[in-house]
Amino acid sequence: MNPVIEHLPRLRRYATALTKDQERAEDLLQDTLERAYRKWHLWTPGGSLRAWLFSIMHNVYMNQLARESRRPVAMSLDEAMDESSAGQNESQHATRDLLSALAKLPDEQREVVLLVCLEDMKYEEVAYVLHIPIGTVRSRLARGRERLRRLMEGLPSEDNITTFKVVK
Amino acid sequence: MSRQNRPVNNEDLVAFADGQLEPARERLVADYLHNNPDAVHRVESYRQQSTELHRLFDPSLSAPIPQHLLPPEHPSFGLSKSIALAPRWGWGWGMAAALAWVSLGVSMGWMLKAYQEGPTEQLALARQSHVLMRQASVAHAVYAPEVMHPVEVNAKDEAHLAKWLSKRLDKKLSIPSFAEHGFHLVGGRLLPAEPGTAAAQFMYENKDMQRFTLYVRAMEKKEADTSFRYGENKGVGVFYWIDRDWGYALSGKLDRATLLELADVAYRQFNL
DSSP, X not given: OOTTGGGHHHHHHHHHHHHOSHHHHHHHHHHXXXXXXXXXXXXXXXXXXXXXXXXXXXXXXXXXXXXXXXXXXXXXXXXXXXXXXXXXXXXXXXXXXXXXXXXXSOHHHHHHHXXXXXXXXOHHHHHHHHTOOHHHHHHHHHHXXXXXXXXXXXXXXXXXXXXXXXXX | OOTTTSOOOHHHHHHHHHTOSOHHHHHHHHHHHHTOHHHHHHHHHHHHHHHHHHHHHTHHHHSOXXXXXXXXXXXXXXXXXXXXXXXXXXXXXHHHHHHHHHHHHHHHHHHHHHHHHHHHHHHHHHHHHXXXXXXXXXXXXXXXXXXXXXXXXXXXXXHHHHHHHHHXXXXXXXXOOBGGGTBEEEEEEEEEEETTEEEEEEEEEXXXXXXXXXXXXXXXXXXXXXXXXXXXXTTEEEEEEEETTEEEEEEESSOHHHHHHHHHHHHHHHTO
């Protein structure tokens, strides 16, 4: 059985979380797979196939964003939320908060947050997927998650800045 | 201050929540948490984020994947002629078999090509990639030291630069970014490659004024995609590669490891 198959559900989950739209997620997955099969001979067995596939998805997604030259729209967010949390009244509030907070993150922070929190990737793997140094992974992640927390708890965000002056 | 001794910061709290701290640092953060209820609250919130994201998006893991996501008749999937004749696949074993066909088709395609082409063709291909390397290194040597006019179009007109060169090369070019690696775009220029063929050169610079250039041109003879090759010409190091009918070269007087890293970044971005 081809090893790509086992990664498809996760690729689609990531695409869904990134685009927050079923149709766009499937477009993203499709474009990613086409590219992956076209570049199949460039994948070196022994490396992490998952990281390689996610890295292709990242490239394709960046390209799609550039092409559309627009950010994901808040509207489609709410639709996705309504679908996925229907009938879960108890946690509906938290869900809406998290989704709208996620939508307020810059793309670069959202990707890191999703790869770590949702895809459970090691920071090294995220660095590979996004073609950035691991230090950048750490700082983007910390900024993104602190921002999410502040948005969800209704706190002002300026504290972010002082926190990160300490870091560098 | 060493990494071990610096005070606990938010990156530590996040990495602690993710269980991705090295053991020594993890112990230190754990101690710190004993006296800092606010930090404990943060760690809990960060963990909650992961839990919530899973709850929110995990349902998509078990949903069936639509068949149309892998249309065999799609032109870009045409790695092998046999694929075009294959019936529409289902998922699971059908797709596995199809993928096996693709891999087989690709490797057989290469073997056949090498067999049919013979030594003359091989030599011509080797020659053309050597020419690519030489042209790129010469273009680098000429323009990289230039102070007044290193580029024709400055980075501040990046959108125009991309559009103009895309038009002249008849290829949609998106200009790669190396900002994460400390290099910013200086700009670019159009260069002659062969009679009737143009090349594009993009120049990048870091804060130490070190420069490298990226050279892109159409290749005359189609060649199977190549892996990175390295060459040097009068002190200019060049990583070059061919992707379908396009040749790419990244040149600079930088150490080989840095050049390779940059070439890898360029390769991935050009393959968007």
